Amino acid sequence: MNAERITEKLNILADAAKYDVSCASSGSKRKNENKGLGNASNGICHSYTEDGRCVSLLKILLTNHCIFDCAYCVSRKNNDIKRAAFTVQEVVDLTINFYRRNYIEGLFLSSGIFKDADYTMERLVRVAKKLRTEHNFNGYIHLKSIPGASDELMREAGLYADRLSVNLEMPTEAGLKLLAPDKNRQDMIDPMEFLKNEIILRKEEKKLFKNAPLFAPAGQSTQVIIGATPESDQQVLQSANYFYKNFNLKRVYYSGYVPVLADKRLPALNTSVPMVRENRLYQADWLMRFYGFEVNEIVNEQQPLLDLDIDPKLGWAIRNMQAFPVDINKADLQMILRVPGIGLLSAHKIVSARKFAKLSWEQLRKIGVALNRARYFITCKSNEFERRDLTGNNIKQFILAESQSKYIKNTQTQLNLF
Amino acid sequence: MYTLVYDGTFEGLLTAVFEIYDRKLFHVKLIKGEWLSSAMFEEVVQIITDENRATRVLRGLRKKLSSASIQRLYIAHMAEMENEESAIVGFIRYVFDSDINVEEDYGNKYVMRLSEILKMVRREKHRMEAFIRFQKLKDETFYAAVEPDFNVLPLLIRHFKNRYADQKWIIYDIKRKYGIHYNLHDTQYISLDFSEVNKHSDVISAYTEDETIYQHLWKNYFTSVNIAARKNTKLHLRHIPKRYWRHLTEKI
Ligand code: SF4
Numbered sequence: 001m002n003a004e005r006i007t008e009k010l011n012i013l014a015d016a017a018k019y020d021v022s023c024a025s026s027g028s029k030r031k032n033e034n035k036g037l038g039n040a041s042n043g044i045c046h047s048y049t050e051d052g053r054c055v056s057l058l059k060i061l062l063t064n065h066c067i068f069d070c071a072y073c074v075s076r077k078n079n080d081i082k083r084a085a086f087t088v089q090e091v092v093d094l095t096i097n098f099y100r101r102n103y104i105e106g107l108f109l110s111s112g113i114f115k116d117a118d119y120t121m122e123r124l125v126r127v128a129k130k131l132r133t134e135h136n137f138n139g140y141i142h143l144k145s146i147p148g149a150s151d152e153l154m155r156e157a158g159l160y161a162d163r164l165s166v167n168l169e170m171p172t173e174a175g176l177k178l179l180a181p182d183k184n185r186q187d188m189i190d191p192m193e194f195l196k197n198e199i200i201l202r203k204e205e206k207k208l209f210k211n212a213p214l215f216a217p218a219g220q221s222t223q224v225i226i227g228a229t230p231e232s233d234q235q236v237l238q239s240a241n242y243f244y245k246n247f248n249l250k251r252v253y254y255s256g257y258v259p260v261l262a263d264k265r266l267p268a269l270n271t272s273v274p275m276v277r278e279n280r281l282y283q284a285d286w287l288m289r290f291y292g293f294e295v296n297e298i299v300n301e302q303q304p305l306l307d308l309d310i311d312p313k314l315g316w317a318i319r320n321m322q323a324f325p326v327d328i329n330k331a332d333l334q335m336i337l338r339v340p341g342i343g344l345l346s347a348h349k350i351v352s353a354r355k356f357a358k359l360s361w362e363q364l365r366k367i368g369v370a371l372n373r374a375r376y377f378i379t380c381k382s383n384e385f386e387r388r389d390l391t392g393n394n395i396k397q398f399i400l401a402e403s404q405s406k407y408i409k410n411t412q413t414q415l416n417l418f
Numbered sequence: 419m420y421t422l423v424y425d426g427t428f429e430g431l432l433t434a435v436f437e438i439y440d441r442k443l444f445h446v447k448l449i450k451g452e453w454l455s456s457a458m459f460e461e462v463v464q465i466i467t468d469e470n471r472a473t474r475v476l477r478g479l480r481k482k483l484s485s486a487s488i489q490r491l492y493i494a495h496m497a498e499m500e501n502e503e504s505a506i507v508g509f510i511r512y513v514f515d516s517d518i519n520v521e522e523d524y525g526n527k528y529v530m531r532l533s534e535i536l537k538m539v540r541r542e543k544h545r546m547e548a549f550i551r552f553q554k555l556k557d558e559t560f561y562a563a564v565e566p567d568f569n570v571l572p573l574l575i576r577h578f579k580n581r582y583a584d585q586k587w588i589i590y591d592i593k594r595k596y597g598i599h600y601n602l603h604d605t606q607y608i609s610l611d612f613s614e615v616n617k618h619s620d621v622i623s624a625y626t627e628d629e630t631i632y633q634h635l636w637k638n639y640f641t642s643v644n645i646a647a648r649k650n651t652k653l654h655l656r657h658i659p660k661r662y663w664r665h666l667t668e669k670i
Contacts (some may be wrong), residue, residue, distance in 0.1 A: 001628070003631045003634070006632065006635065007638055010638055010639055010642065014638075014639050014642035014643055015642045015643075016641075017642075018642070018643045018645060019645075031580075032583055034581055035583040035584050035602075036583065036584060037581075037582070037583070037584050037585070038501070038572075038581055038582075039580055039581055042547070044544075044547055044548045045548055045657070046548050046549070047548075047549075047640060047658065047666070047668055048654055048657040049640070049643055049644045049645070049654070050644050050649055050651065050654050051644060051646075051648035051649050051650050051653075052648075052650040052652075052653030052654045052657060053643050053645075053648075054423070054657075055640070055643065062443070085419075096568075097628070097632045097637075098636060098639075099555070099558065100550050100552065100560060100582070100585060100634070101551060101552045101553070101632060101636070101667075102550050102551060102562070103551065103636050103667070103668075123640060127523060136584070184435075205563055230601050240590075242567060246636060256648075258647050258648070259647075267591070271649075273647050274457065275646055277650065286653065288641055321419050337423070349524045349533075350524075352522035352523075353522065353523055353524035353525045355522070355523075356520065356522075356523035356526070357523070358524050359525050360525075363524070363525040363530075366524075366527070366530050367524050367525075367530065404594065413462070
């Protein structure tokens, strides 16, 4: 192995891949069979970058050569940068050796488009196939599907990969047209549609035949870039909701645009990354997926933007004061989940614990409820509760004033939820 | 207030519970340690581990708790957290003093404390699964040194055995001076004698040829994936507290 050459390629091709934020390695069920190497069922973050993001997979491009010219992408054709390409074997060796040392959960392989979609996709599939068939590798493999690749290759990809993703890139078709003139939204939607149907089909098959092969067991995901085009949060979340509902997506990732290129269609180079907005979008996404909120309750015509000062659950609560206060010792789980300051775990603990005895403030605190927010919205076993007739806005001001410094810190946290 | 001194084993702890009920010692504190005959406190009781009594207590617990809860109790104790024995004994007593299964009564301070202990143990286990870095030695064994906050090595066996079924490995807890060795078939507890040699250079001299190259590649990768425009040191440190850095290839 030529260490120097590989190091250089790795630097270039990891650097070019890092703007794809998804790094999840969970949701698969692949087991280690026949004493092979690895399994893919844990979703472990093996390290964290200095910006606090999870490092779970070896995330690289096969090559950063590309025939397209998407404005937001460092690998675009007309950008003057160093280009490199891995061989199939090099990617396989890196993956295996990193995996054996417990650096990673697996591989996330994407690529610039060289020649055409199928030519590129075929190589991505070859890496996955080699890992699975020659190295008995059962770790996680996420392949990026190249828009426009043939169904045949997509099907093969699904047989070796745990997850497949097609990035929508821009929240709306208009945004895409503006920044990625070579791309066509339908080319992204077609493979998603194909995969959705194939996954359903294979699941049915698996029910009938236990030995039927796994097909993309961790499903498909997508990514949209936030802040490169002027879409509102309502447009972003509605689009996410549409894809969750119609394509059974496992995850939608929101990636705050990092200004890397000067282009008059894009935000200026000194624009800061919209990290708070990105965090709020993730919180809203969780509300839709785990807390039983409809997208319209979070953003709508009257409220097209998420409030950057407060999390979207608190935002919903202060707009819906008529729903409160909630009696912690009586309300059903669905309602408790809607109380600001109560997370999924705490909500379930409350419902278990109150069967034994009614809960007081102290006990709620111990269970993990953030009382500084929750106390305006609940009553419990105590005569003390918020008696003032506060408006939603009063509450927002109180909470912000009380936790000013702490709050600003928290907003920096990507996935610090509620 | 009685102070009960026991030998640190789970059986010892269960024996202590037996004594508490048998001798009606209701205000007690349990500590691990050696029996000092010239005890300074008058009311110190030595617990002599008794398998019979321990089994009777365990049987009693089985009637009142799910088996998952008993396992949790065992893990909480095995973690060897300092001064948590009283919480564990408190939990057991609450279980015995209640008519129904109280394992989900999070309003009770002992039930809640046990759940917190378990959360800490699980987090440490999870961190080990994430932060262990193997180094490949000449004899094809992958070696990792760790210093977990709590005693979690036994909890790691299943994960690593499932994952690295086709390579030999050793995970060694240098704080507690024992390790697990997997030889492609089974795992065994081992202890290594590092006293004679400087252990770190010793490990390095045993590297396979490409070990340094892969460490170097990994460090490079780690630097390449960082997005400087998003730097957030506080969050970084919360995810990887500094005490873990010593054994993280990318952080050395
Ligand atoms: S096709 Fe992909 S790699 Fe090529 S310029 Fe567009 S986003 Fe970048």
